[in-house]
Amino acid sequence: MSREAAGAAIRTLREARDWSLADLAAATGVSIMGLSFLERGARKPHKGTVQKIENGLGLPPGTYARLVVAEDPDAEITQVLSAAPTESVRPRATSGIVVNRHTDTDVLEAHAEAHLDSLNSLIARLPAETSNEYETYIQSVIEQCVKAELLAANSWRVAVNAGAKSADRLMTHLESLEAIRTGLLARMPGSISARFDQACARSDLPESVIATLIGVDVEQLWDIRNRGAIPPGALPRVRAFLEAQP
Structure with missing residues (x-):
């Protein structure tokens, strides 16, 4: 794993509680x-x-360090998620800390732009x-684009909850990301x-x-369309569906 992946895990834990950065x-x-x-x-x-x-997240000491060096990020994150509290009650600000939800959404918008x-x-x-x-390179970029879309979607939700003007701009970013994804798919x-996505x-x-x-659930269908991740055994039915389309 890496600092980037460990940081993404921390963000996942935060979002699992429906907490904003603020x-x-x-x-x-x-x-x-x-x-x-x-x-x-x-x-x-x-x-x-x-x-x-x-x-603040109620994690055991040393969790971040373990995430940085973990050989199996998915298993480590799953274990942390299952062990950590998931209540979504908003924390009270600590003494001397002033939280500005609109500033928070500005940070999220900056992430989307980045x-x-x-x-x-x-x-x-x-x-x-x-x-x-x-094709491998394009698939890799599509994977990153999908992750960016999910982050932008979460950011838009936070901005709407905060009544921030950046919500409209975040939606524009989200639409731009989707245009990038579909444009990359069109290249192969x-x-x-x-x-399958086009069909x-x-x-x-x-x-x-x-x-x-x-023969998949909606989440798996989304993965097939966006990531090309076809579950074992589903490939014949995917091909049959393509052949059935005009």
Whole structure:
């Protein structure tokens, strides 16, 4: 794992409680910017900062350090999530801490803009279409785009709850990210995931019905369309669905 992945895990734990950055700042006494740096893995956090965040989230001491070195991030995060409290009660601000929910949404909007810039930079470095790495590279960028969309969607929800003007701008960022994702899929029209995503978009059937036809749940259908992650055994039905489309 890495600081970036460990920070993403901390963000996952925070969002599991439906807390904003401002909520966590109120519970820990760590500034919103400091929390932002830690969640993005932008710099090595001070030991005292880590301890405050672990205390604020109700995590055992040393959790962050274990996340940084974990060989199996998914298993470690799952274990932490199952062991950590998940109540979504908003924490009270600590003495001397002033939380500004609108400032919080400004930070989230900055994150969305940074993701857009990063994705556009990656797209600018796409290998040649004749390269063996072309499709693999695009799939990797799509994966990052999907993660950025989920973060932007969560940020939009926080902004709406806070009554912040940035909600409209975050929706614009979200739409831009989706345009990037669909544009990347269009660059490899022969792939099953791209063809399946386009077939679902053209179909008059709702996603729940398509999921039943394929034999997956709606979340797995979303993964097939967005990440190309086809569950074992579902590939023949995905191909049959594609053949059935005009």
